[in-house]
Amino acid sequence: MNKWKSILLPVLIISALMSCKDQKETGNVLSVEVYETSADGNNLTKVEPFQVSDSATVITINENKTFQTITGFGGAFTESSAYLLNRLSEKNRDTIINAYFSREGANYSLTRTHMNSCDFSLSQYSYSPVAGDMNLDHFTIEADQPDLIPMIKDAMAASENGFKIFASPWTAAPWMKDNNEWVGGSLLPKYYDTWALFFSKYIDAYKAEGIPIWGFTVENEPHGNGNNWESMHFTPREMTDFVQFHLGPKLEADGHGDKIILGYDQNRAGLREWVDVMYENEATSKYFDGTAIHWYESTYEVFPEELQYAHNKAPDKYLIETEGCVDSEVPAWKDDKWYWSKEATDWGWDWAAEDQKYLHPKYAPVNRYARDIIGCLNNWVDGWVDWNMVLDKQGGPNWFENWCAAPVIVDPDKDEVYFTPLYYTMAHFSKFIRPGAQVIGVDNPDKDLMVTAAKNPDGSIAFVIFNEGMENKNYTVRFRESEISINLGAQSLQTVLIPVTN
Known part of the structure; x- marks a missing residue:
């Protein structure tokens, strides 16, 4: 690692964490847990920190649009x-x-x-x-x-x-x-x-x-x-x-x-x-x-x-x-x-x-x-x-x-x-995604990503996204009035768990 990278990397991490902290204080950051399986070696691994930079792909979960019960x-x-x-x-x-x-x-x-x-x-x-x-x-x-x-x-x-x-x-x-x-x-x-x-x-x-x-x-x-x-x-x-x-x-x-x-x-x-x-x-x-x-x-x-x-x-x-x-x-x-x-x-x-x-x-x-x-x-x-x-x-x-x-x-x-x-x-x-969960709507503008979501009986929401391509994909998942941007690597499957909601 050259000296500029060694200096800048901690600064970037601190900046990202501060940005995340600021958004949390305003109530705009979606609270989630992310689990990933990937060709790079993750196997249902809980991954963090999340990327907080803006993403061109915004995927919106619509809990008011409902489908089958699991x-x-x-x-x-x-x-x-x-x-x-x-x-x-x-x-x-x-x-x-x-x-x-x-x-x-x-x-x-x-x-x-x-x-x-x-x-x-x-x-x-x-x-x-x-x-x-x-x-x-x-x-x-x-x-x-x-x-x-x-x-x-x-x-x-x-x-x-x-x-x-x-x-x-x-x-x-x-x-x-x-x-x-x-x-x-x-x-x-x-x-x-x-x-x-x-x-x-x-x-x-x-x-x-x-x-x-x-x-x-x-x-x-x-x-x-x-x-x-x-x-x-x-x-x-x-x-x-x-x-x-x-x-x-x-x-x-x-x-x-x-x-x-x-x-x-x-x-x-x-x-x-x-x-x-x-x-x-x-x-x-x-x-x-x-x-x-x-x-x-x-x-x-x-x-x-x-x-x-x-x-x-x-x-x-x-x-x-x-x-x-x-x-x-x-x-x-x-x-x-x-x-x-x-x-x-x-x-x-x-x-x-x-x-x-x-x-x-x-x-x-x-x-x-x-x-x-x-x-x-x-x-x-x-x-x-x-x-x-x-x-x-x-x-x-x-x-x-x-x-x-x-x-x-x-x-x-x-x-x-x-x-x-x-x-x-x-x-x-x-x-x-547990028995009794209901599949809900997801608006996804990226045809290269496959997504689905379900609302569990306890109120939690499981959002699953799959990138089978060979390029990284940053995306923002939006639910109600909150959102969070997450990095999705090449050949990666993620489950984003949104905690119990009212």
Whole structure:
């Protein structure tokens, strides 16, 4: 440092602090806390001091303009994640559970799990193992006892605020399907009542374990998934008929009418045809509480028109992102830079039709998460659920070898844990935007910045801003009669928390 810098730097700092002090005395400076995750190395780090110089970009939070109420944010309990946790030391297991579910951690509030096996299981299994057992006399969740149920119970113990759990089946047992296979095929009509009973039995079995189930998606990816792993096909009409005439009435008759039923549960590009059938009239809509969506149609496109269409079709229903992950990738191990670099690819990089490949360019994993969550919140989505919470260095275990990334990667052989930047990205939303929060208006003049804001039940406001560009961006956030200018570095995600307001 030359002598002029050494002289001027303290002067500039003192001047900035005095300026900030003067503005505070006049009541014009907005009181905030800023948390940042960045390519430069911040990981949900509380950053200060703030830049007090003027900014050309003024972003105004408008609490009088209100949108959807938040259901929650979180991830999925899978057998693969639970199995890995059981292979770690007690200390590392507790560290991960607390990181996800404690108030000091990400404080997850909305979670998913699978009914029967899925690709992120150790093997294929069903809770209804006996063929022809129409009354499900042999129903058992024994397969969940070693790993999955203990993980959920540990999470419940760590969570001060509690969280919702919804369950999704990938397929019924092969004996209920027209192809008698785990993969593909459709549910035979003669087993519609048996399959509805399956959901009711599941609620009772998990309740006996002390685990309350909040709701269900009717079927994970009813279009199928390329005939790769567990799947079962429904058309929009078939699913609607199953819910209207079988699942809804059965849950109601068994005293489970309060359980949430989410339809569809696949990519957003197919939303219109599904909500048109699900919400065709009062009778078809009766038992559907909302719509579930995934993000795999594109690595960058949010599909706002489809989301808005789904909301407008059923404005009083849930619209929840129930699964998203960095798929078809072996995750980078202890390499934060990879998660900020546009090197990852997804299934579509190799397999999408030629006219759809433009939707699947290389991308940065952090960008994909941050862009999608903000884009969803700005288009009526009220919940956002990640996929596996924990995977190993290979991106498994996965019986089909469908390797994926997760926010937390572990090496069970060496008892090592790596919290990737994706974990901190999720926490920017789950920790600060709480269930019952209401998304509010934000006026943002800078098209290169993505922003969203929500007012929490306690009156605090969480404002999230993402700069995926390679240049620093100073901005001023204005709320009511106060404002503050903040420096936003290149490739940075910030949550600006405005304390409890009247």
